[in-house]
Amino acid sequence: MAKQKNGRRDVYFISGGISKFAKARPDVTFQPMVKEAYDYALKDIGLDNRQAREVFDGSVASYFSDHFQRQLMSGIMVQDYLGLCPLPGHRVEAGGATGGVCFQEAYKNIASGVMDTCVAYGFETMSHVNTWKGNEFIALASDVSFDYPVGGFYSGYYAMMVVRHMQEFGTTVEQLARVSVKNHINAFHNKYAQKRRKLTIADVRNSDMVAWPLTLLDICVMSDGAAACVLASEEGVERIRKATGKSPKLVKVTGVGRGTDAMRMADRPHADVILLPHEKKSDYKGLKYPGVHSFRAGRTASKLAYEHAGINNPIKDIDFVELHDAYTSSEIQTYEDMGLCKYGEGGAFVESGAPFMPNINYGLGKLPRQGEIPVNPSGGLIACGHPVGATGLMQAVFALWQLQGSIKKHLGDNTIQVKDAKRGAIHSHAGTGTYVTVSILEKN
Amino acid sequence: MKQTCLEKKPLTEKIKLAETDDGAILFRVPFPKNLKDLHDMSPIIIKQPYHIDYIHSFGQDSPFFAGLANGKLLGTKCSKCGYTYGTPKGHCMNCGTRCNWIELPLTGRVHTFTVCQFGSEEFLKETPFVLALIEWDKVDTLFLTRLVGVDAANPSLDWVGMKVRAQFKRNAKFKPTDVYFVPEK
Numbered sequence: 001m002a003k004q005k006n007g008r009r010d011v012y013f014i015s016g017g018i019s020k021f022a023k024a025r026p027d028v029t030f031q032p033m034v035k036e037a038y039d040y041a042l043k044d045i046g047l048d049n050r051q052a053r054e055v056f057d058g059s060v061a062s063y064f065s066d067h068f069q070r071q072l073m074s075g076i077m078v079q080d081y082l083g084l085c086p087l088p089g090h091r092v093e094a095g096g097a098t099g100g101v102c103f104q105e106a107y108k109n110i111a112s113g114v115m116d117t118c119v120a121y122g123f124e125t126m127s128h129v130n131t132w133k134g135n136e137f138i139a140l141a142s143d144v145s146f147d148y149p150v151g152g153f154y155s156g157y158y159a160m161m162v163v164r165h166m167q168e169f170g171t172t173v174e175q176l177a178r179v180s181v182k183n184h185i186n187a188f189h190n191k192y193a194q195k196r197r198k199l200t201i202a203d204v205r206n207s208d209m210v211a212w213p214l215t216l217l218d219i220c221v222m223s224d225g226a227a228a229c230v231l232a233s234e235e236g237v238e239r240i241r242k243a244t245g246k247s248p249k250l251v252k253v254t255g256v257g258r259g260t261d262a263m264r265m266a267d268r269p270h271a272d273v274i275l276l277p278h279e280k281k282s283d284y285k286g287l288k289y290p291g292v293h294s295f296r297a298g299r300t301a302s303k304l305a306y307e308h309a310g311i312n313n314p315i316k317d318i319d320f321v322e323l324h325d326a327y328t329s330s331e332i333q334t335y336e337d338m339g340l341c342k343y344g345e346g347g348a349f350v351e352s353g354a355p356f357m358p359n360i361n362y363g364l365g366k367l368p369r370q371g372e373i374p375v376n377p378s379g380g381l382i383a384c385g386h387p388v389g390a391t392g393l394m395q396a397v398f399a400l401w402q403l404q405g406s407i408k409k410h411l412g413d414n415t416i417q418v419k420d421a422k423r424g425a426i427h428s429h430a431g432t433g434t435y436v437t438v439s440i441l442e443k444n
Numbered sequence: 445m446k447q448t449c450l451e452k453k454p455l456t457e458k459i460k461l462a463e464t465d466d467g468a469i470l471f472r473v474p475f476p477k478n479l480k481d482l483h484d485m486s487p488i489i490i491k492q493p494y495h496i497d498y499i500h501s502f503g504q505d506s507p508f509f510a511g512l513a514n515g516k517l518l519g520t521k522c523s524k525c526g527y528t529y530g531t532p533k534g535h536c537m538n539c540g541t542r543c544n545w546i547e548l549p550l551t552g553r554v555h556t557f558t559v560c561q562f563g564s565e566e567f568l569k570e571t572p573f574v575l576a577l578i579e580w581d582k583v584d585t586l587f588l589t590r591l592v593g594v595d596a597a598n599p600s601l602d603w604v605g606m607k608v609r610a611q612f613k614r615n616a617k618f619k620p621t622d623v624y625f626v627p628e629k
Contacts (some may be wrong), residue, residue: 070492133564146531164555265587
């Protein structure tokens, strides 16, 4: 049995599926929507539903809000619809990072030896209320004594963060707009995405102002959608191989990390930067950290995941990243938390072209570092949509397909396939940076 | 007069009529002779109203709201390590010690801000409104508030660092909005 030095067993990610993300899916309730993703994942490794119940040891369910559906215990309704009863299962909730936490809980089930095979499935149906009521529900993920009553609105919270980022580091709204252009154009080649549009910086800046300086096109949309992932130990992979007569293309989960920060932005410290191995204290003289411009949880999650996977310099050691770009600004903040560039350099980093795909013309002129480390080749949350409980798992599935080299097979378009991708990172993020997960996936 | 939430202009770049979520009451629907045709049926969508009054206690934070009702802005200070909270915390996040109540200065600075042109349903009728985090010297954390008396149509990074003064509502509602900040003249 393969054991890592920290006592964990090796964990393989072998299959995934995604429902087409949409503004609304009135044609189905949430259970069949999850089944679309689940059945796709089964089909990809040649399992039928009856076999699945025999080879799977259990599941983890991911969804964020009971409010959106006005249905408690939705998780078990999915479990029974998928035919997974009476196998073990539970629901996880961690705001926007629910999907990322779900993936890691499935990882833990395998790594700990509790299970040899585990399905992680997630969904959200946000279309059941109007957009403004939806924003109200989401804003309840801020302190209801001190924050929500002042004018609870997540876009407002993120706008305050980026204003501070602009003030502290000189980040510009045009740099933010570049993230939107990149992610929407990437998604043009992703049939699962909700918004597939060829945009310009002017389009982004000229769209409706939502919370200054963030416009409509700086912000992800609400969605209905589902995703599913299948994880297994070596024994689990062998069991599936026996059941199907086929060998799944394996991707190994080599690093997991998680971090947290205070719910209220007002409570965040103004202290010293948590350093990654390739950084020095002198890089950040006089910077008060994290304040409201940076995410201590994202930095902590990255640090732990990198240590686990043996990554010393992320920009050299990682081939692509799928990160939680609920806002163009949070993508820029996250480049820095993940150490793709130093704190304060996120704006210049996107301007350099480093996080763009190397092979796509974005209409932005010459990008000197284009394609160095593609970030959100899928289009991210901004273009794919953000059905909260599905989002972190969707990122995992796109990363799996990148590492399997199977983007063309699944999307019918090879444009966003990262060539020779060997190692990818997925990043899932909650609240104003309260829970963050980073997981490292590697081609086996 | 302020628009109500459902009349608020739709967030879209296309020109189209504003949608509302009221609909017709449906009593009957067509039904096919052959049950196989039911797979092609359109979904039936109904409206389920949901209204709740929560009984919310401010608990250990209650003195803060009593303070606002009496024209005082209260924070807390750790009785052991001295860490000072601009938004009250009952116990210190650094050392776990119980904090004591202190009066915060009524003048501070804008640490950051935004102008909300849209918002959650509850606040949509108040847009545009300005949210700001307030900072003070020798206070370790910030305070979220509404900033009024600035030109919401012309926000500027220059507002960061602006000196502002706390004002209190005459009739307390026992909400954090019983205090708000205005530019210090």
